[in-house]
Amino acid sequence: MSQPPVSPATRAVRAGVPEPVHGAPFRAGPVMASTYHLLGDVSGEWVYARNGNPTWTAYETAVGELDGGRALVFASGMAACSAALLALVQPGTTLVLPSDCYYTVRQVADRLHGVTVLTAPTRELADLAPQADLLWLESPGNPGLEVCDIAALAAACPGLTVVDNTTATALGQSPLALGADVVVSSDTKLTTGHSDLLLGHVSTTSETAYAALADWRRLTGGVAGPHETWLAHRSLATLGLRSAQACANALAVAALAEEHPAVLEARYPGLPSHPEHALATRQMSAYGPVLGLDLGTAERAQAFLSALRLVDEATSFGGVHSTAERRMRWGADAVGEGYVRFSAGVEATADLVADVQQALDGLPALAP
Ligand SMILES: Cc1ncc(COP(=O)(O)O)c(C=O)c1O
Incomplete structure (x- = not known):
């Protein structure tokens, strides 16, 4: 069904929802599976549920559309943040991080080995951005509510710019359109908004980053449950x-x-x-x-x-x-x-x- 141009709030109502089929429900239930029939060659989209699940795909289609990138769902916001830090930061490179961003993200960065971690308050990141192989931004910051210029900082960063968009959500701010390469979000917060589940996602415009993050999720395996993911998708309609x-x-x-x-x-x-x-x-x-x-x-x-x-x-x-x-x-x-x-x-x-x-x-x- 072709759609007229609509506002992001309207898009959130339909994002990731299948095309109408006579007699079909608007949205199928969660796919509760660990195992799929796999005959002969290891091919096709559904080979094993740590690699992929149709309920994830529906949610990823939705949040990817709202963010303007390609999305991967994770079991929590921290699973999404640590995937970005651990899969996209290489030993020998420089990570620039706000000293006033969400404290658990700072604790993960403290545990990185062989990486130069430079920190400054959100309001003073401009001096460090040109040295970053990976620049981490959080705007507005939690809990201090500092706001930084995403477009200017992303332009000054020679490497990847990652924005934690948890507080604003995809409807309040579009970091990828502002020039960031990767968005991370704790969907536990406003994105799903009912205080009844933990979830996170990463969206990116970089195919290389997407492949590294998908691989990280498959290898580390602490993946999102289909039921949480399905509930999250339902909540998007009221975002x-x-x-x-x-x-x-x-x-x-x-x-x-x-x-x-x-x-x-x-x-x-x-x-x-x-x-x-x-x-x-x-x-x-x-x-x-x-x-x-x-x-x-x-x-x-x-x-x-x-x-x-x-x-x-x-x-x-x-x-x-x-x-x-x-x-x-x-x-x-x-x-x-x-x-x-x-x-x-x-x-x-x-x-x-x-x-x-x-x-x-x-x-x-x-x-x-
Ligand atoms: C800005 C921000 N990023 C990431 C997270 C982590 O999210 P989660 O609690 O879903 O792991 C939080 C949690 O409070 C947060 O405030």
Whole structure:
């Protein structure tokens, strides 16, 4: 069925869904298989389920279409990130990594042997990009929400540029169109958005990178389950709706917090006060569901979290339920003790804003 030109949110509804066949369901169920009939030669697409699965292919077709590349699904976001780091970085080469990106990615980079790893804060990567055989970017950064110029940094990098697009998702930002070679995503977050599965994917415009990553997945074998992959594909149809509501809620909460006397700083790329607001507006089509609130001390942050009634205290982000946590309880990021990472869900905006307002109103005043 030929389709008119449509927006990415509309494309997400149909991406990877088969052509209509009379009497067939819109989407077949997950293919629960380890083994396929394999007669004679080892040929064809389905030889063994560690190599490939039709349910993976449907999801990969969908996320690849949304990213503008060729995709591979992985068992988690970290499986996707570590595949990119371990399959695409060679001994003797230079990896340039933000010192403020998702901390588990930094921990994997720390374990690379024979690789020169250069790090700098996201906002200072321009100096290192020309030395990179592989340049890792994360924009907006988790948890600090720094935004970097993907097109400029990719142009300055002589090697491969990889962008962790978890916070924005394929509907909020298109790193491959901006010149990056590889996108990685934790689809555990907003892409699937129901807090009920772990999944990740990599998309790339490079055939060489695709082959290396597919080989890595087959060799290491910690692959995605068909049921999770099928659920993830189902969730894609509502990504546009979920993202629109979550981003509207994030902006409303950030705007409230910015004006509230109990808050030292509200960080959100959609706020005009964010240092890279103009860049984010140019580079992103939605600012994402995550914001940061600096409440000064661990005690005030914890009191805020306890006072919220519609927001669950939990790690992770991008789910339909609003969640928040004091980020320094993990001890791994360069944020203050009172920094709360807040993930806006899809609740009615007025309800969420009222809940945040009452929780902030109840905090003791900041020491002058
Ligand atoms: C930016 C970013 N990348 C990757 C990951 C890893 O994803 P997963 O938890 O699905 O392994 C996370 C998880 O929080 C993340 O925030």
